[in-house]
Amino acid sequence: MDISKDLTEKRKTEHIRISLNEDVEGKNITTGLENYRFIPNALPELSFDEISLSTTFLNKQMRTPFLISSMTGGTDTAYQINQHLALAAQEKGWAIGLGSMRAAVENEDLGYTFQIRKWAPDIPIIANIGAVQLNYDFGVDQCKQAVEMAEADMLVLHLNTLQEVFQPEGDTNFSNLLSKIEGIANSLDVPVGVKEVGMGIDEKTADRLTSAGVQFIDVAGAGGTSWIQVESYRSNDNIRKEAAEAFLDWGLPTAESIFAVRKNNFSIPLIASGGLKNGVDAAKSIALGADLAGFGRLLLASAVEKDVEALILQMERIEFEMRATMFGIGAGHIEELAHSERLVKKA
Template identity: 60%
Template sequence: MNEQERAGERLLPEVATGERKLEHVRLCLEENVAGEGVTSGMERYSFRHNPLPELNFEEVSLETAFIGKKVRTPLLISSMTGGSKTTGAINERLARVANARGWALGVGSIRAAVEQPELATTFDVRRWAPDIPVIANLGAVQLNYGFTTSDFQRAVEIAGADMLVLHLNTLQEVFQPEGNTNFSGLFQRIEDLCRQLDVPVGVKEVGFGIDGVTAQRMYEAGVAFIDVAGAGGTSWVQVEKFRNSNPVRRAAAEAFADWGIPTAECIQEVRTLNPEGVLIGSGGLYNGVDAAKALALGADLAGFGRSLLESAVASEEALDQRLEQVEFELRTVMFGIGAGLIEDLQGTPRLVERR
């Protein structure tokens, strides 16, 4: 048994406590929770090689800016976990390595810590990540279930975050045994929250994508950034299928295995309709070439989630190596097309759709 398998096994004994976030981690590690019949769409694109880039590889720069903060890379560790001793340790590892390498960091839903203050320390990533953008995370639907502006502000404070992202997870909530499914009237509540909080507020999906028109409405309502979180990676319908004992819901989940808008399509749509909007491309990204394609299609940051989880569970060294590999792949793409800066990569004519 290798180190990653041993790490995954250590998670198992705590699952009986009913800690949902810990169970999510276990399922993402052990089960096939990827959508089937749908991809991120990145495979439809390739870069045209530049045989004479006129660059020094060592001088290719990944530096950029996000919501007014300079960052060393255009890369994000997407919201994943927190809410228990074990997942808190994963958050610490993610934060330490992200800070060392200059990646932005999103934490998992902080709802558990808002409701149970004793869990707050599992999301307190700022103490390990003083130098990077940190994004707190709560479900937008909680605006319909008693959460107030103060609760959302509390989530930001718990993580020591620079900004907040509201996740939209309609289908996950439908298939989740304890799901909250009243999404009525949320647009106005999101608009109100954007005005009331003293930090930038973004909106993200959880693996089914955000279309261009919806993103346009959100930007107009005051949302500071959109994370499309498109289809092609983890399907949270499939994750919840494994948690749901209802035979009808379990069987029905199979019909939604290919649900969602591919990430590449989301990025293109959102950027076309919102040329000035701050945009994160995530969903089914596995390497630095995928990240380069997301950025070339119009994203400001490229986000990685489940594809980092095994390394994050294994060790700090494994995670650092995984992030270093993504950075190397991204920098190599840039060198290979003659893009010395991130702004040269964004919108490059050397990204072409395959015939």
């Protein structure tokens, strides 16, 4: 019996259960998007039906500027979730991220749980590995293996310092990771990006990452799912359980993280995620400087409990909200939204 496989499976299952059933959001911290509002254009001089959501990301043509954030894989349940997500993403033209593929790289039997290309032939698929694994036996080969296994268009390495710290026996050696990330970025055939998991990417980190050749960034900022809180529900360690409370407002809010990355990096492809609730949030993110808008936990519930139709309906709602926002400010294309001057701080 492969105990470590069993443990991984248990962890993944718990992550999903806790994410869906417990209060895993921070307190006294929000995405910051609610501090902005669009000044409507009462006379937009365009037709609602003409509005186009199409865009490009890393030279890939996309029907929408949306992403299903990296979430799961590695277990049978996760496989079904990934199938639902892939079918819906393909239907609606969203990019899709996979959950951490470490388990499948270590144990090829789990590879099938990430193989969604058959359901999603022409949308961007993003493979996912924890950056810290580069300090624990992972290297270029393992990263290539993940990309191939998933027939992915890109690889994203996630940074998750405090999740590892709050997790029982987490991998907490983050020394000298930058040069290793640089190595991966230089050696793979697909674009390599970096993301957080809900605490945001700060200005200095963004600068160091782009200098190291990282090709895209996903802020995964604070204001949505807090992985410190998720892990505190799993913990048997009283110290970590109680300590989690002191970190309820930890993190860089999504809106501020978009600014932080964009400060010195005007053109790096940028994904906004972390706490986005609807298409208005997505539109704000793009007007603040992001290229794509990612949704995580919000979509998980539909993907787990309901059928693909429910998931698609959620995604159509988000699309409709984005279109209505664009109509309301008179932006016919994503490019116009991105350069709109109608997003202002609330008075």
